[in-house]
Amino acid sequence: MVDSTLGEGGHSEAFLQEYPQLQIVGLDADISIQNKAKERLRPFGARMHFFSGWFDDFYANYPVDLPKPDIELFDLGISVFHYEESGRGFSFRQEEPLDMRLSASEKSSAQDLVNSLPESALADILYRYGEERFSRRIAHAIVEVRRKSRIVFATQLAEIVSACVPAGYRHGAIHPATKTFQALRIAVNRELDRLPHVLPAAFSVLKPGGLMGVITFHSLEDRFVKNFFKVLGKTCICPPEQPKCICGGVPCADVLTRKPVIPTEAEIVRNGPSRSAKLRVIRKICDASPYRLDFKRWL
8 A cells, every 4th residue: 555645644554453464655745744653653563664755756756666556545634743743834823934845845935925926926826725715805915014024923924814804704613814824835835736647647556456545625636536536437538529539448447436425523523624524536447548647638
């Protein structure tokens, strides 16, 4: 199995306990959280292997000495570790430097974006990645504040957002800066840019009969996954005017989740961040043609 988003190792631990013969390769771009996972998974010894780096790089250059995986898992959520322990400004409740990089390899931090992007570009990020309806108002407020002094801390940004949105929004069910922080994190780590590339690459190295599962927390992520799985499950995806089939003419995967699996109310009580999680799973039948794997056909 490849745990493509190892985090603190919770998923890998559960799989290793359930399947005594299973070997897992755990990927993570964040070395600090991977070190926590290594401690947690130490009792499993040589059954657990680790790779430091982004999952799209791993699958694009899949190691020749590794067998094709039977299972690939992606959990696209952010770990509690990043909110509570990383010190990188993921939480709007902590007075931490506004960084949000999951990997030191990323050049621009959230602080760089909020202090340098044009107002229109900043608003676009908040609207596209955070689905923030007050994106333009928030972007304008950020630009006005940074004219006087640099925005350095996460709490500064949270206060700017809270001060500029309507009172009803400020006192709503979620903190008014939630979507702004989500959007900046996605932009800093290029999360939605990586997904269309990694899914085809991961499917290509998956063993026939193997399973791919993806847990999403964002509507754009879920749309990518849903459409990609749909394309793999169709008999033919060629346009009607195409005189000859060039996609292979057979389904390449069984879509095992026609509707996504979502958490129960009891699970949400135990694990609040799971409330927006959606799990989709496919079983690979055969390799897909390059035409079918071209993400421009399913975005």
